[in-house]
Amino acid sequence: LAPPPDSIYLAGPDLITQGDNAGITDTAQACVEDGFPVCPNDLGIGGKKSSCPCTDREQIVIAGVVHGISTDVFWDTVFDAAAQGARDMGVQLEFERYPPQESDELLYRKMSARILSYCQEGVSG
Numbered sequence: 001l002a003p004p005p006d007s008i009y010l011a012g013p014d015l016i017t018q019g020d021n022a023g024i025t026d027t028a029q030a031c032v033e034d035g036f037p038v039c040p041n042d043l044g045i046g047g048k049k050s051s052c053p054c055t056d057r058e059q060i061v062i063a064g065v066v067h068g069i070s071t072d073v074f075w076d077t078v079f080d081a082a083a084q085g086a087r088d089m090g091v092q093l094e095f096e097r098y099p100p101q102e103s104d105e106l107l108y109r110k111m112s113a114r115i116l117s118y119c120q121e122g123v124s125g
Contacts, residue, residue: 027052062086062125063094063118065111070097094123 031052034044038057044050064082068075075097086093101107 057090058092060091060125061094061121061123062091063123065114065118066095066097067107067111068097069100069107071100091124094118 030050034050034052037044037050037052037054039054042050042054044052066075066078068078079095079097082093082095098107098110101110
């Protein structure tokens with residue numbers, strides 16, 4: 001798997017740069033070479049069985065925080081599409097809307113707290 005021009009691999013659960021290759025483990029290198037297969041597919045690039053363990057999509061948790069409040073209909077399509085995408089891909093989605101707040105500052109504080117919470121919970125993305 002050749003790195004893109006900026007030397008950053010954009011696939012898989014981990015960010016691996018060209019500079020990381022010196023200290024990369026054999027398993028991680030196999031995952032890079034095989035394109036991080038997703039279960040139940042354990043095939044790497046080229047259709048050969050991968051030596052990299054596949055990622056179970058059901059274990060992937062994607063979280064999102066947006067400033068759209070529950071009464072703003074613009075966000076209906078965004079949330080519906082995100083929910084459908086999560087169902088289609090078989091991943092978990094943490095993506096909730098806030099009710100209208102007393103002030104923008106209160107909304108932003110709640111958003112900030114939720115972002116920190118997701119980071120501490122260790123969501124996948």
